[in-house]
Amino acid sequence: MFLRATSVSSKNQAMDKIALRILAELRRDGRIANTELAQKVGLSESACLRRVRQLEADGLIERYMARLNLSKLGWGMSLLVRITLKAQTDRDLRIFERAVSAVPEITDCFLTTGEADYVLRVFARDAADIERLHGAVLTKLPGVARVESSFVLREIVSGATPPIERGT
Numbered sequence: 001m002f003l004r005a006t007s008v009s010s011k012n013q014a015m016d017k018i019a020l021r022i023l024a025e026l027r028r029d030g031r032i033a034n035t036e037l038a039q040k041v042g043l044s045e046s047a048c049l050r051r052v053r054q055l056e057a058d059g060l061i062e063r064y065m066a067r068l069n070l071s072k073l074g075w076g077m078s079l080l081v082r083i084t085l086k087a088q089t090d091r092d093l094r095i096f097e098r099a100v101s102a103v104p105e106i107t108d109c110f111l112t113t114g115e116a117d118y119v120l121r122v123f124a125r126d127a128a129d130i131e132r133l134h135g136a137v138l139t140k141l142p143g144v145a146r147v148e149s150s151f152v153l154r155e156i157v158s159g160a161t162p163p164i165e166r167g168t
Contacts, residue, residue, distance in 0.1 A: 082116035084146040
């Protein structure tokens, strides 16, 4: 399981060392038992559970996820796709973003600076699937002027989150 923690806002300045340790432990193992978590952070089980629930309520913990082995599920190829739109009005961006959100093979989409307007992470089963995605999906997204793809040869770091605080 993975934990995605948001930045600590000024209204959450009451973040103490125990809260930071709880977040660090949950980031390492989102399925850790409350008993073990309480032991690691030096709290009683009930106090630990209350703290975790409060971190969830404050939005510091957004969700818990399982990391899947996509190649074992048949998704043998991964691409990074750079998309340039014909126009970049707010309306054009909204229409593109709504359309890209509906494509299940696209797992990540980032609005970026630079030559491309968007960078996508796309998964495909094989070369024929890439051809299908390119011709029938990516180039047909609303407002697309240019599509440039790169194959991911090997993942070095993936799904990582930055440290909650320096040294964590």
